[in-house]
Amino acid sequence: MTDVAAPWEGVDLSSYALPGGGTLLAALALTAYAMQGKSKAGSRSNEELNAAIERTVGGFFRGIGRYVAGRDLVGEPRSTATWWRSGVLVNDAGASVEDVAAIPGPRTPTSPVSLSKPAPAGRPPAGRWLLMPLRVVASMGRALAAWTRWPHAARSLVRLAPLAVAWGLWRHPEQTGPVLIGAGAVVLLVAFTGPGGLAWWAPRRATDDELLGPAVWAAARQVLRLDEESTRRKWLRLDPDLSAEGARIVLRLPLEWMGGKDAMGALQHIIDTRIPGEWVAQWERSGASQYVQWTRKPKSAEKPVLPEYVEWKSTGNRYEVFVGQAIEGDRIVDVMVHTQSATPHWGVGGDTGSGKSTVLYIPIVHGRQHGELIDILDTKQNSLIEAEGHSGVRVHKTVRECISAFAEFMVSMMAAEGAMGKDAAPGARAQLIPRLLVIDELPTLIKMAYVWWRYGLKGKGTPPFLEWFSIILLQGRSSDHRIVVGTQQFANTFFGGTMERSQIGTKIVVGLQDRISWGVAFGQSTPVIQYDTTVKGRGAFADKRQAPDAEHLYVREFQPAYITPHVAQLLAACPSAPGWFDAGEMAPWITEEVLKEADLVAAVRSFLPGGAYGPTAPTTVTPAPAAGVPAPSPSSGHVTGQGGAPGVTAHATAPGGGPAPAEDDALPPTYSLAEACAAGIVPWKHATARQYKKRSEERGISFPEGVTDGRTTSYSEEELKDWVTRWQASNKRG
Structure with a gap:
């Protein structure tokens, strides 16, 4: 076959088309000539002409460079894409509504960015396969729509591909066809295996630095007063995953930046409003390199929950009373009342029925286990019934008995002070036994005592009861005479004054507390803490500790130990008290000299047994009947307990036997x-x-x-x- 010569064979193509460089030079020459002509006409100066030429040439070459490099031809970059990595759209003025809507939200580790729409729930697998081609085409369309987010290398390849294809079809048409078919097959294979098809692969997820960094930088640059040429990579860094442990946001600070309080607050506001979560700033302004670093605010530890039941336990130390458990910070701790320190006396507050009387069993049992002698003032006459009938525990129920016990306790304290002195008689200190006065319903006792004094005894002036109370609170610790009170409120009126009330070192409140009662107990500046008032006995307590981060008492949520079911058994196991105590006698260390002195300064003699205002007979402790033996009636007499055996009953007795007359029945309402x-x-x-x-x-x-x-x-x-x-x-x- 004879070869047919091509039409252009033998023709010198160089005479028909200038090379690329020649064409460019010709265009530049014509442009320069035209602009020079205008310059001669006086429209521009030579400097303006040179600048225009430089801008034209520079813009031309920059445009070629941007085109080949896969970058946007004009304006600022519309995405954060780099040469090898895809990016996300930036919030610029040229972004369309669709572009802004396409910006993915904050990602989660389990939710990668997807180019496919999720299939409706319940669609059968067959339908999924039938609709796969449509979904693949749709995903390809979405991928093309995200052109500005492609890596620059991919965009450059796509831009240069038509030139390569044209050259291949021109110079090597036979080989170019199969190559194009193979490339198309590869594109389809990638599309079918991608997120729109089999989902074997997914596009790279955008980092938090790409998603959130531009917004932070746009605002921070204004606060720092940086020029528009400043780049974010030089000044701001966000970790790729801000949800990871130890994630940081670091912003360099210009050395000339003053950064007052308002400016620093503005930077914090930027982080608070543009970055999810809570972030804590750490400022470094003193070194050569100044910066601010934000780290995620540590999650607050889950607040522990107090148990609804706390079992009581003995401490083995007479001066440490275990009363329950409390929450301190993020842990539950045992609460001890240290009666040898600044809290010798303590009290429990709460409304009637809140459970404060139940808490008073704790010092009674603890005291008896360590040999203390207990006097209980119980005008309710039945609130501490579990403690009755045991050696070493005298329960005074009428107002006359309670005031008499009050007086005897104060004289005992004064005598003990003397017996512990250097000039005391030999052996006087050996007689001393620690004593505890437990007062239930203190306000009721005070009110009834005043009614008894004013209307029963027709007394004049102010009775001395509160003065006795004040003296005991102020001096009792040094002589091992301590007080525990149960009260509705820790008001000064019940204690004789602020100085006396402050001797109640540990204050416990149980049940619901109104704001006034709370302020009276812990101070008006102490914030009210919330606790579950439906839990029996739940409350709060404070000793003389200051809050770690404030200038008020450290109040903690508190659950008292529940000892009531074991009171009788624990008291029965305690050593017997001295016979004089169970017999209702005064302490043997009370001498006549001490009694005269006490009467002189505190007017107590008339209120002691046998005095003008005292009971007709002292409160004694008598043995209770053994198990299975019926209790004697009130008219059957009594047995005075000389040995202090466990299982005894305390009551007042008349000289001729039988119970004392109800001396308080005549009190007017x-x-x-x-x-x-x-x-x-x-x-x-x-x-x-x-x-x-x-x-x-x-x-x-x-x-x-x-x-x-x-x-x-x-x-x-x-x-x-x-x-x-x-x-x-x-x-x-x-």
């Missing part, structure tokens, strides 16, 4: 002004009665003094009616 108005004793409404009370004082008509429990003043019916009569008579005269 008392009413607050509101109660008196409601009962008709005062014939006006409460608001009117209060006005008349104020007016009567202005007219010189005395109003009854009454008695108070610290919050409410009460009056007898007789004195209220007397005041009403005098007030009405004054109105008639007027």
